[in-house]
Structures are given as structure tokens and as C-alpha cells.
Amino acid sequence: xxxxxxxxxxxxxxxxxxxxxxxxxxxxxxxxxxxxxxxxxxxxxxxxxxxxxxxxxxxxxxxxxxxxxxxxxxxxxxxxxxxxxxxxxxxxxxxxxxxxxxxxxxxxxxxxxxxxxxxxxxxxxxxxxxxxxxxxxxxxxxxxxxxxxxxxxxxxxxxxxxxxxxxxxxxxxxxxxxxxxxxxxxxxxxxxxxxxxxxxxxxxxxxxxxxxxxxxxxxxxxxxxxxxxxxxxxxxxxxxxxxxxxxxxxxxxxxxxxxxxxxxxxxxxxxxxxxxxxxxxxxxxxxxxxxxxxxxxxxxxxxxxxxxxxxxxxxxxxxxxxxxxxxxxxxxxxxxxxxxxxxxxxxxxxxxxxxxxxxxxxxxxxxxxxxxxxxxxxxxxxxxxxxxxxxxxxxxxxxxxxxxxxxxxxxxxxxxxxxxxxxxxxxxxxxxxxxxxxxxxxxxxxxxxxxxxxxxxxxxxxxx
Ligand code: GUN
Ligand code: FE
Numbered sequence: 001x002x003x004x005x006x007x008x009x010x011x012x013x014x015x016x017x018x019x020x021x022x023x024x025x026x027x028x029x030x031x032x033x034x035x036x037x038x039x040x041x042x043x044x045x046x047x048x049x050x051x052x053x054x055x056x057x058x059x060x061x062x063x064x065x066x067x068x069x070x071x072x073x074x075x076x077x078x079x080x081x082x083x084x085x086x087x088x089x090x091x092x093x094x095x096x097x098x099x100x101x102x103x104x105x106x107x108x109x110x111x112x113x114x115x116x117x118x119x120x121x122x123x124x125x126x127x128x129x130x131x132x133x134x135x136x137x138x139x140x141x142x143x144x145x146x147x148x149x150x151x152x153x154x155x156x157x158x159x160x161x162x163x164x165x166x167x168x169x170x171x172x173x174x175x176x177x178x179x180x181x182x183x184x185x186x187x188x189x190x191x192x193x194x195x196x197x198x199x200x201x202x203x204x205x206x207x208x209x210x211x212x213x214x215x216x217x218x219x220x221x222x223x224x225x226x227x228x229x230x231x232x233x234x235x236x237x238x239x240x241x242x243x244x245x246x247x248x249x250x251x252x253x254x255x256x257x258x259x260x261x262x263x264x265x266x267x268x269x270x271x272x273x274x275x276x277x278x279x280x281x282x283x284x285x286x287x288x289x290x291x292x293x294x295x296x297x298x299x300x301x302x303x304x305x306x307x308x309x310x311x312x313x314x315x316x317x318x319x320x321x322x323x324x325x326x327x328x329x330x331x332x333x334x335x336x337x338x339x340x341x342x343x344x345x346x347x348x349x350x351x352x353x354x355x356x357x358x359x360x361x362x363x364x365x366x367x368x369x370x371x372x373x374x375x376x377x378x379x380x381x382x383x384x385x386x387x388x389x390x391x392x393x394x395x396x397x398x399x400x401x402x403x404x405x406x407x408x409x410x411x412x413x414x415x416x417x418x419x420x421x422x423x424x425x426x427x428x429x430x431x432x433x434x435x436x437x438x439x440x441x442x443x444x445x446x447x448x449x450x451x452x453x454x455x456x457x458x459x460x461x462x463x464x
Contacts, residue, residue, distance in 0.1 A: 007053040008032040012063025015070040016401040017383035035452035072132025072409035073333040074389025077272040077293035077322025083122035085326040094238040115144040128442040129332035132409040133158040156455040162205030208234035221263030230268040237273035256281035275305035291318030291392040296339035297328030320389035337381035344375035378437040412447035
């Protein structure tokens with residue numbers, strides 16, 4: 001370290017998840033240099049830390065009794081191009097919704113000015129809600145997808161940006177030729193790499209099996225392998241979709257097997273939804289160390305089904321959270337956190353009421369005694385939004401907790417941020433986290449740091 005290097009030092013409650021999904025909460029000192037967490041110590045060691053890092057006492061950020069630090073939230077599945085539709089058009093099921101609302105909206109991104117406006121608003125809004133890393137679907141348009149990547153860089157959000165690929169079963173006004181889709185993907189990948197820096201990366205994005213020919217998917221798999229890129233797509237979201245895939249790809253036994261055959265299952269593959277999977281498909285996903293983006297808001301809003309995350313955990317499948325905005329009406333991952341708990345509760349209820357289907361496809365997957373199903377709780381939701389997302393992205397070494405050595409992506413949460421969460425005085429720190437999951441919003445996220453840079457700071461604003 002040189003004397004001129006600026007360190008950020010924070011003292012207060014540090015909230016994060018352990019690998020076993022439990023919460024680890026302790027008071028401590030966190031030191032940030034450049035884009036990394038470089039040191040973590042007990043509060044009693046503060047003097048030593050200040051000396052070691054040459055920081056004046058006045059420059060330390062001392063958290064108040066209503067504040068805590070936590071890792072930045074990771075949205076592993078969001079359609080930035082659908083942001084204008086958030087909160088709209090949710091009366092239809094998936095396939096009708098795509099045709100009637102979603103494809104017409106995405107087609108508008110052939111216009112750069114429209115892209116600039118929407119993408120700025122989407123990235124600003126998700127940063128404000130604490131999303132420090134996002135895996136984005138843009139649209140089929142290369143130029144517009146590049147605009148999204150540039151906006152993420154400008155506003156300082158870590159992101160994987162995907163130019164969407166689709167060459168079949170799509171409207172004439174929103175479809176590509178196979179060769180064109182591949183060439184544009186190659187050009188997009190090259191362009192994003194030229195932007196420089198590690199904050200924003202391209203991600204290979206075949207929309208889903210019904211929209212993509214086998215040739216397109218296999219070639220995309222080849223590009224991903226050649227360049228060691230992440231991959232994102234949709235899997236088994238809705239029963240009609242699953243049926244359609246069975247008809248389209250009758251030589252494959254399962255939906256997941258189509259992706260397997262095309263080389264699209266890797267340890268860097270995000271499979272969104274995965275609501276209606278057989279045990280065999282889960283096993284395939286686990287074998288490849290791919291993982292699932294759980295999108296509870298979308299699964300409820302589009303009436304797709306209820307994804308059984310407990311079952312996935314028990315089977316050793318990686319799981320993170322997604323908003324799937326605008327299939328999900330909210331672009332805030334805090335909303336996905338609370339809905340992941342409610343989705344899990346609904347599975348428990350279905351099992352208790354003997355409703356079968358909604359109870360998830362598997363049987364007796366709970367961790368409790370006998371066949372008792374233990375639903376996810378607020379602590380599990382913190383795991384899914386942080387360390388779970390980091391694992392899903394194969395970035396556990398760098399993201400998802402407040403351990404030294406990891407990238408400095410974190411939030412300062414203040415329960416004073418809004419009237420509903422303002423402490424009464426009796427709450428424990430665990431209570432604060434619980435309330436944050438169920439009642440928190442962007443007003444509670446008073447500071448957002450991505451890659452060591454402050455990208456939101458409302459500490460001196462009165463929000464209530
Ligand atoms: N499956 C294919 N495309 C989409 C999409 O845009 N949203 C959702 N939720 N599912 C999809
Ligand atoms: Fe989606």
C-alpha cells in the first residue's frame with residue numbers, strides 16, 4: 001500500500017450469508033481499497049486498522065444503531081427492455097403475454113433514443129434498489145444492446161448484458177435469420193470486450209427453445225465455450241411452453257436435454273424459472289453445475305407455477321434470485337426476496353391441503369422430520385439474493401459476502417429510511433434484517449457501492 005491510496009473504513013453491523021444459507025451477523029470493521037474489501041477486523045481493533053491503513057478517525061464511516069452493511073444484491077434474471085411494461089399487462093399467461101405485449105415492446109428498441117431513455121431509467125432504478133450486479137436480457141438489436149452495456153458502465157453497475165437471439169416461431173417484425181443472429185452476437189461480444197474494464201461482460205442469450213433453432217443454439221454454445229462466456233436462457237417456466245418444446249424437439253427426452261445437447265449447460269449457465277422440472281432434469285443441471293434463477297414474482301404474476309427452491313437446495317442445484325421484470329412487476333430484488341418466502345409458504349400450504357400440483361413436482365423434499373416441509377425464511381432469501389446469486393454466476397470468489405479479498409459491492413441499509421421500518425427500540429439486528437426483507441425499499445438503501453465506487457448516496461436526505 002502507498003500512503004496516497006485512499007481507504008474507505010466502515011464500522012458497524014455486517015450482515016451476510018454463510019455457505020449453508022444461514023445468516024452471519026457481527027459487528028466489525030471493513031476496509032475497502034480501490035475495488036476490493038482488503039481487511040476485516042473486530043471493532044476493538046479499530047485503532048490498529050486506522051494506523052495500518054493511515055486513515056484519520058474523522059474519515060471513518062461509523063454506522064448508527066439503525067444501520068447495517070450487507071453484500072450488494074444480485075439480480076440473476078432481468079429484461080431491461082421490458083422495464084417500460086413493469087406493472088402492466090399481467091392478465092395473460094406466458095406465451096400470449098409474449099406475443100401481445102412483450103415482443104411489440106422489445107421491437108421498439110430498434111430506436112437508439114428509446115433505448116437510451118429506457119436503459120438509463122432501468123439501471124438507475126435497479127441500482128437504487130440495491131442491485132449491484134444484474135444479468136440482463138436486452139433485445140435482438142445489437143446497437144441497442146451495446147447502449148445497455150454502456151449505460152451500466154456509465155452508472156457503475158456490474159452487469160452481464162445479453163443480445164437476445166431468436167430465429168424461429170417469432171413475429172415477422174421481431175425475428176432474426178440464424179446467420180445474422182450469430183454474426184451479430186459475435187460482433188456484440190467483441191464490442192463489449194473493447195469497452196474495457198471488467199464491470200460489464202457479454203452473456204450468450206438464446207431466448208428459449210421455442211424461439212431458437214437447434215443450429216442457432218449449438219452455434220451459440222460453441223461461441224460461449226470458445227470465449228468462456230456466461231449463458232442465460234429460460235427453462236420450463238410454463239406448462240404450455242414445456243409441451244410445445246416436447247413437440248418441437250421430440251428427439252429429446254426433456255426440455256433441459258435440448259440445452260444439454262446444444263452445449264448450453266455449463267457452470268456459467270443461468271436457467272431462469274425452472275418451475276416444472278423432473279428429478280432427472282435437476283440431476284442433469286447439477287451434473288453440469290449450471291443453476292437456476294428463481295423468479296417468484298414472475299411465476300405468480302404470469303401464473304406459471306411455483307418453483308420449489310427447497311427441493312433444488314436438497315438436490316445440490318445452485319439457485320439465485322431474479323426479478324424477471326416485466327414478467328415480474330417489480331424491478332427490485334428485495335421484492336423477489338420476500339416473494340421467495342411466500343412462494344415457499346405456498347408450497348407448504350399446498351402440501352398441507354393435499355393440493356398436489358402446486359406442491360412442487362417432487363415429494364417429501366422438506367428438511368424437517370418425517371415429511372414436514374420447511375419453507376424458506378427471510379435468512380434464506382438473503383442467501384439467494386447474495387451468495388446464491390454469486391455462486392450461480394460462478395463468481396463466489398469475488399461476490400456475495402463481505403469477506404476480505406472479494407470485490408467491494410455492498411449496501412448500507414438504514415432502517416430509519418422510511419416510517420414503516422423506523423425502529424421502535426426493541427428490535428434486534430436480526431429483526432432489522434427481517435423487516436428489511438419484508439418492508440424495505442430503495443429509501444432504506446442509503447449507500448450503494450459497486451467495485452469500490454459509491455454509485456448511490458442518500459445518507460443526507462430525509463426520505464420519510
Ligand atoms: N420466455 C421467453 N421469453 C420470455 C420473457 O421475455 N419473459 C419470460 N418471463 N419468459 C420468457
Ligand atoms: Fe425472463
